[in-house]
Amino acid sequence: xxxxxNLGAISEPLQSEKLKTGDWGxxxxxxDKERCTGCKTCMQYCPDFCIEVKEVGKERYAVVDxxxxxxxxxxxxxxxxxxxxxELKDIFKV
Amino acid sequence: xxxxxxxxxxxxxxxxxxxxxxxxxxxxxxxxxxxxxxAAMYANGExxxxxxxxxESEFGAASILVGASAAGARVFxxxxxxxxxxxxxxxxxxxxxxxxxxxxxxxxxxxAPLSIWNDHQDSMAMRDAGIMQVYVENNQEAHxxxxxxxxVAENKKVLLPFMxxxxxxxxxxxxxxxxxxxxxxxxxxxPPYEPAAYLTTEKPLAFGCYAPPHIYMEFRVAMxxxxxxxxxxxxxxxxxxxxxxxxxxxxxxTLDFPESKIFVVAMGSVxxxxxxxxxxxxxxxxxxxxxxxxxxxxxxxxxxxxALKDAEKVIVLxxxxxxxxxxxxxxxxxxxxxxYSSAEIYSFAVGLGGRDMPKDxxxxxxxxxxxxxxxxxxxxxxHQEFEEVIP
Numbered sequence: 407x408x409x410x411x412n413l414g415a416i417s418e419p420l421q422s423e424k425l426k427t428g429d430w431g432x433x434x435x436x437x438d439k440e441r442c443t444g445c446k447t448c449m450q451y452c453p454d455f456c457i458e459v460k461e462v463g464k465e466r467y468a469v470v471d472x473x474x475x476x477x478x479x480x481x482x483x484x485x486x487x488x489x490x491x492x493e494l495k496d497i498f499k500v
Numbered sequence: 501x502x503x504x505x506x507x508x509x510x511x512x513x514x515x516x517x518x519x520x521x522x523x524x525x526x527x528x529x530x531x532x533x534x535x536x537x538x539a540a541m542y543a544n545g546e547x548x549x550x551x552x553x554x555x556e557s558e559f560g561a562a563s564i565l566v567g568a569s570a571a572g573a574r575v576f577x578x579x580x581x582x583x584x585x586x587x588x589x590x591x592x593x594x595x596x597x598x599x600x601x602x603x604x605x606x607x608x609x610x611x612a613p614l615s616i617w618n619d620h621q622d623s624m625a626m627r628d629a630g631i632m633q634v635y636v637e638n639n640q641e642a643h644x645x646x647x648x649x650x651x652v653a654e655n656k657k658v659l660l661p662f663m664x665x666x667x668x669x670x671x672x673x674x675x676x677x678x679x680x681x682x683x684x685x686x687x688x689x690x691p692p693y694e695p696a697a698y699l700t701t702e703k704p705l706a707f708g709c710y711a712p713p714h715i716y717m718e719f720r721v722a723m724x725x726x727x728x729x730x731x732x733x734x735x736x737x738x739x740x741x742x743x744x745x746x747x748x749x750x751x752x753x754t755l756d757f758p759e760s761k762i763f764v765v766a767m768g769s770v771x772x773x774x775x776x777x778x779x780x781x782x783x784x785x786x787x788x789x790x791x792x793x794x795x796x797x798x799x800x801x802x803x804x805x806x807a808l809k810d811a812e813k814v815i816v817l818x819x820x821x822x823x824x825x826x827x828x829x830x831x832x833x834x835x836x837x838x839x840y841s842s843a844e845i846y847s848f849a850v851g852l853g854g855r856d857m858p859k860d861x862x863x864x865x866x867x868x869x870x871x872x873x874x875x876x877x878x879x880x881x882x883h884q885e886f887e888e889v890i891p
Binding site: 422 | 596597598599659696697704705706707708709710711712715718719722
């Protein structure tokens, strides 16, 4: 079957959503719901828009989109409440 | 209407008749007067609603043209030498984005040492970019090539940048009688540009996107196919031009005295003088013909195979060097005719950095090859003997 190839690699918006980058990094952020105040600092600093403060029932805390998070750790380092820890993925543990 | 004009003006006037939407450039010798002429036309209101943008560098100029071309504009720039290689990152992108940018390169040597004089080292550095390259012999051919360049580049089967290469100083600064085109004729030959896809706020697009290993290669194959189609489209456009203008500049190559045993192959302004030299040697009884390569990219592979199939000796005069090997035209020619011709190839790098190539010099090279005084292979001609010392 012939694939469709856009002239000049011209692309329509949001095509990059198809490229899941969640497996790129070695580390991943884990949010401590007890410590998180929902201040949204991490949301503003995330370069890939993959951490978002959500309301879950009566609670309000940051939720990571692991489909796209590359594990850069910025959210963890900017968090004023030390609520985000970077953990090594199991596959990288020796 | 015939007028005695400089090479700069012959290009600028032709560009004006092609009604570009955006002209953007940065000055560099020996190109500057092309865009100065266009700036004067712009200031006089002769360029319609075209935008004339002065950039902060050649990198900026080329980038602005990529944006403008992606937005659907017919665009023009001129540059050379250091300016061209500063543009090179952008131009590789323009080719991959399949933007039909037309530029004139007024061939000039590359630094170091600094030289503002003519050879072909600059455009040869862009050989593999996916940009069509045509080398012109005189200012009339440069003048005529601009509308043809737009017509080829904007053809939906092609859509690649087109670089018209004209020798700096030898052509740009020379006064020659040029039969200036009429607006009506150019209008009927060159329809307004209709972009295949273009940027607009109604339909956002991203050009030249990210391509991981599973898809990158296909885009490069597509560029090669576009170049191959360009060969056909060029022939159609050249033929149509010959009909409407009455000036037939030939196909991808031109061939004088096809029945000869020895052939001289060259590109650019030196061809005019070589034609005279070859005619004189011919009248002396030497079996020598002349091949002018007009389109260097796409390379005239089949045409050279056919022209050189019975040749005994081929002299290639290169105006640049791929250091560590030999002249690029010679490299490509050998590769093209391999298995199709048993001719001995004599490859000479001549006229680097504006080194003069007088008639006797060219005649001697041809005579020496004819008389067996030269060995096949690569050599420089026209340089002085020297010893390298540390100051």
